[in-house]
Amino acid sequence: xxxxxxxxxxxxLFLIDYLLRFVRVALLLAIWRTLFAGRRAVGGMPxxxxxxxxxxxxxFAEPMAGFTTMADxxxxxxITARFLRPMSLFGQFAAEAGGLWTVNFALFSAPLxxxxxxxxxxxxxxxxxxAALFLMSLxxxxxxxxxxxxxxxxxxxxxxxxxxxxxxxRRAVGGLLSGAIIPFALMPWGVGRALAxxxxxxxxxxxxxxxxxxxxxxxxxxxxxAWAALLWPIAMRAWMxxxxxxxxxxx
Amino acid sequence: xxxLTRLCRLWALYARMDLHWVTRxxxxxxxxxISDTLLNFGGLLGMMLLAQRFGGIGPWSQxxxxxxxxxxxxxxxxxxxxxxxxxxxxxxxxxxxQLDHILAQPQPIWMALATEGFCPFTGSAVILPGVLLMAWAxxxxxxxxxxxxxxALALNIAASxxxxxxxxxxxxxxxxxxxxxxxxxxxxxxxxxxQLRPYPLxxxxxxxxxxxxxLLPVGFLGWAPCRALLGMDSRPTSIWVTPLAAVGFGLIATxxxxxxxxxxxxxxxxRYLAHGHRx
Amino acid sequence: xxxxxxxxxSRTDIAxxxxxxxxxxxxxxxxxxxxxxxxxxxRPVYREIAALRNIDxxxxxxxIVAYAGPNGAGKSTTVKIASGMLVPDSGTVRVLxxxxxxxxxxxxxxxxxxxxxxxxxxxxxxxxxxxxxKRVVWDIPRERYDRMLAYVLDVLGxxxxxxxTVRELSLGQRMRADLGMALLHEPDILFLxxxxxxxxxxxxxxxxxxxxxxxxxxxxxVLVTSHDMAELEQLAGRIVMIHRGEIAFDGPFDQLRRExxxxxxxxxxxxxxxxxxxxxxxxxxxxxxxxxxxxxxxEAGIAELLACAANQVALLDVxxxxxxxxxxxxxxxxxxxxxxxx
Numbered sequence: 089x090x091x092x093x094x095x096x097x098x099x100x101l102f103l104i105d106y107l108l109r110f111v112r113v114a115l116l117l118a119i120w121r122t123l124f125a126g127r128r129a130v131g132g133m134p135x136x137x138x139x140x141x142x143x144x145x146x147x148f149a150e151p152m153a154g155f156t157t158m159a160d161x162x163x164x165x166x167i168t169a170r171f172l173r174p175m176s177l178f179g180q181f182a183a184e185a186g187g188l189w190t191v192n193f194a195l196f197s198a199p200l201x202x203x204x205x206x207x208x209x210x211x212x213x214x215x216x217x218x219a220a221l222f223l224m225s226l227x228x229x230x231x232x233x234x235x236x237x238x239x240x241x242x243x244x245x246x247x248x249x250x251x252x253x254x255x256x257x258r259r260a261v262g263g264l265l266s267g268a269i270i271p272f273a274l275m276p277w278g279v280g281r282a283l284a285x286x287x288x289x290x291x292x293x294x295x296x297x298x299x300x301x302x303x304x305x306x307x308x309x310x311x312x313x314a315w316a317a318l319l320w321p322i323a324m325r326a327w328m329x330x331x332x333x334x335x336x337x338x339x
Numbered sequence: 340x341x342x343l344t345r346l347c348r349l350w351a352l353y354a355r356m357d358l359h360w361v362t363r364x365x366x367x368x369x370x371x372x373i374s375d376t377l378l379n380f381g382g383l384l385g386m387m388l389l390a391q392r393f394g395g396i397g398p399w400s401q402x403x404x405x406x407x408x409x410x411x412x413x414x415x416x417x418x419x420x421x422x423x424x425x426x427x428x429x430x431x432x433x434x435x436x437q438l439d440h441i442l443a444q445p446q447p448i449w450m451a452l453a454t455e456g457f458c459p460f461t462g463s464a465v466i467l468p469g470v471l472l473m474a475w476a477x478x479x480x481x482x483x484x485x486x487x488x489x490x491a492l493a494l495n496i497a498a499s500x501x502x503x504x505x506x507x508x509x510x511x512x513x514x515x516x517x518x519x520x521x522x523x524x525x526x527x528x529x530x531x532x533x534q535l536r537p538y539p540l541x542x543x544x545x546x547x548x549x550x551x552x553x554l555l556p557v558g559f560l561g562w563a564p565c566r567a568l569l570g571m572d573s574r575p576t577s578i579w580v581t582p583l584a585a586v587g588f589g590l591i592a593t594x595x596x597x598x599x600x601x602x603x604x605x606x607x608x609x610r611y612l613a614h615g616h617r618x
Numbered sequence: 619x620x621x622x623x624x625x626x627x628s629r630t631d632i633a634x635x636x637x638x639x640x641x642x643x644x645x646x647x648x649x650x651x652x653x654x655x656x657x658x659x660x661r662p663v664y665r666e667i668a669a670l671r672n673i674d675x676x677x678x679x680x681x682i683v684a685y686a687g688p689n690g691a692g693k694s695t696t697v698k699i700a701s702g703m704l705v706p707d708s709g710t711v712r713v714l715x716x717x718x719x720x721x722x723x724x725x726x727x728x729x730x731x732x733x734x735x736x737x738x739x740x741x742x743x744x745x746x747x748x749x750x751x752k753r754v755v756w757d758i759p760r761e762r763y764d765r766m767l768a769y770v771l772d773v774l775g776x777x778x779x780x781x782x783t784v785r786e787l788s789l790g791q792r793m794r795a796d797l798g799m800a801l802l803h804e805p806d807i808l809f810l811x812x813x814x815x816x817x818x819x820x821x822x823x824x825x826x827x828x829x830x831x832x833x834x835x836x837x838x839x840v841l842v843t844s845h846d847m848a849e850l851e852q853l854a855g856r857i858v859m860i861h862r863g864e865i866a867f868d869g870p871f872d873q874l875r876r877e878x879x880x881x882x883x884x885x886x887x888x889x890x891x892x893x894x895x896x897x898x899x900x901x902x903x904x905x906x907x908x909x910x911x912x913x914x915x916x917e918a919g920i921a922e923l924l925a926c927a928a929n930q931v932a933l934l935d936v937x938x939x940x941x942x943x944x945x946x947x948x949x950x951x952x953x954x955x956x957x958x959x960x
Contacts, residue, residue, distance in 0.1 A: 111535075118544070123397075264385050356743060607703065618742055
């Protein structure tokens with residue numbers, strides 16, 4: 089509710105961001121149709137699958153990106169005040185992010201999903217089992233994404249960088265590395281096969297492949313679990329070590 | 340002192356300051372440069388990979404796609420070079436109540452905005468790779484053009500930059516009326532421009548194509564000028580389309596910004612945040 | 619840009635003139651309830667706030683005027699209007715004979731503004747670089763710049779950190795640097811909005827001394843707002859108090875005390891730990907055999923109080939002084955609040 093109140097505070101301008109995202113999706117779908125003109129499938133993916141992949145990638149873009157409000161808290165110095173709350177720091181950021189994702193899902197993602205037929209996209213998962221596995225994989229993606237976000241914050245503190253530098257760098261390459269924009273199967277020179285092993289792939293490529301029925305769900309989710317098991321201890325250890333610097337870092 | 344002399348003095352001042360910052364805080368400069376490069380080339384990389392995989396995109400050959408990408412990179416670099424310090428993200432300045440700092444200066448507002456964002460050294464991280472990419476694209480295309488073509492290229496790059504900046508100002512001016520909600524609207528509009536400008540618009544429904552050459556003018560940041568420059572649009576006037584669009588968008592942006600400024604003069608700003616002010 | 623004409627553009631000795639100035643703001647109201655969030659998008663609810671009501675204010679050249687009032691009274695709004703950053707809804711504003719809005723560029727070359735919570739300095743550059751920036755943007759002639767730079771470096775003590783990056787300065791140093799920067803173009807009028815906010819006692823004193831010296835030596839007109847009444851009393855001979863957008867008082871500090879309450883403090887040392895009861899005086903502190911009272915000199919005379927005390931205890935020592943100006947102002951604000959509630 090706080091997310092909704094904050095977003096709608098000054099009127100409906102937040103809807104413009106949604107409009108811009110919608111246009112981007114429409115353009116991406118058109119690009120795929122142009123590229124696939126005259127082709128049945130590329131990299132084992134027919135056009136219909138790629139369109140579904142792209143649309144669902146946008147519907148769940150935020151939880152798959154894994155960004156919290158941590159960079160903001162560092163930037164404006166409110167990180168110190170968060171230590172005064174009777175709640176774990178990770179829990180606070182995760183809860184706030186969850187609130188924002190929920191509001192955005194209700195206001196943008198759900199309507200976008202409903203518009204899928206108008207856009208000529210089949211939005212349903214490959215099968216009911218794929219749907220169930222997708223949800224599990226999405227949950228794992230969120231877990232990995234949060235770990236990556238906290239590690240990014242630790243890097244910013246540890247290297248005394250502006251949090252925005254780390255944030256925007258992540259945004260710049262995250263889309264490509266996660267497979268959210270271009271499915272790995274459609275990348276040339278075996279680039280996709282190599283990228284499938286990077287941690288960002290656990291955020292988007294894994295759940296999206298499961299959704300469209302491509303790739304082995306067991307292998308993909310095992311890789312997600314492995315990344316979560318590897319990254320979370322790193323995140324927690326980094327924050328424990330940098331806690332003191334963190335308090336004096338922002339503001 | 341005449342206006343041009345004053346502008347040159349101000350650009351020289353900000354160039355000096357930019358150089359001082361680069362040399363004093365080299366670590367931050369390097370990290371920002373890497374971040375800027377990633378931001379501006381990350382999206383282009385995706386398109387390059389697709390062009391490679393699909394042997395071009397629609398009627399665009401791989402080399403032509405490369406030229407398109409390099410053109411959008413150079414435009415992005417020009418924006419970085421001339422519109423730093425949130426000039427391109429004017430909604431932040433307005434929404435955070437930082438416009439008062441400009442109003443406190445004894446010079447026209449347009450002059451302050453035209454010069455304060457000049458960062459030739461920090462902006463070089465984007466424009467230099469863009470120029471190199473363009474040189475490579477031109478060589479792959481086997482283009483042997485004279486000074487007239489290069490003049491048209493420079494004119495269209497400038498025009499595309501004006502279109503992009505005008506778009507930012509049109510959307511950013513919403514912050515005059517809703518400072519909190521629209522503070523970051525230029526982040527959204529900038530993302531749109533950056534992510535969509537390297538895409539060719541062939542294959543789009545007419546309504547959507549019209550929208551991308553009108554309401555959301557990403558078509559003028561790469562597709563339209565590159566088609567003209569590469570001879571893909573055979574009309575002799577095609578080379579003037581983007582400059583004309585720049586005039587149009589510039590006029591609209593000026594009108595909207597002035598209206599917003601008049602409103603700001605009546606209401607002022609009830610909030611002030613120092614984030615991003617001269618940092 | 620040609621050097622701004624420094625000739626007197628005013629026909630009188632009045633540096634600042636506000637006549638019938640009104641300013642109203644609209645403030646959006648939000649309850650935070652979910653239903654209201656949606657309803658607010660369609661039909662937002664606004665509250666009108668009259669920040670300034672029919673303000674008439676004149677400040678003579680070379681004067682220092684304190685401009686005070688409780689939070690939200692309209693102080694900053696007045697400063698913004700006088701410095702050309704805000705347009706009044708009605709009324710006229712003339713500063714140095716100019717309209718601050720219509721003649722903004724010429725006006726800003728003659729006026730200086732310092733907001734306590736904002737800086738004009740460049741955070742990632744040295745003070746020297748920020749000052750050089752000002753020289754170019756304000757197009758300050760070299761002779762004037764060198765003269766004023768030498769002045770601020772010396773009198774404000776900026777020389778010691780002139781070549782330090784602004785981000786590394788303490789708050790006090792930054793405030794001094796900001797004040798110095800505001801003076802480089804040798805303004806004729808200076809607006810200081812909470813200039814000593816966050817400064818320690820020494821830094822505050824140093825700043826006050828500087829402003830007083832600036833006014834004395836260079837005849838710079840100063841309008842200063844602050845919540846620190848003692849600071850204002852030290853600096854300015856005249857205080858203008860604003861309450862809910864209207865001028866509630868305009869005159870010397872002495873007159874303020876007399877009109878609103880001549881609060882005094884009486885301290886007596888006696889032979890008894892029991893404080894004597896003094897009609898017309900309120901016991902505020904009792905430490906051993908020392909007892910302190912507050913009273914209104916208009917309602918109770920010192921002679922009567924002392925006679926009453928002497929009847930009850932043996933008086934060993936007596937001290938009386940005026941209540942601190944902060945107490946006077948606090949009482950005024952309380953009185954205004956009570957009047958508003960009635």
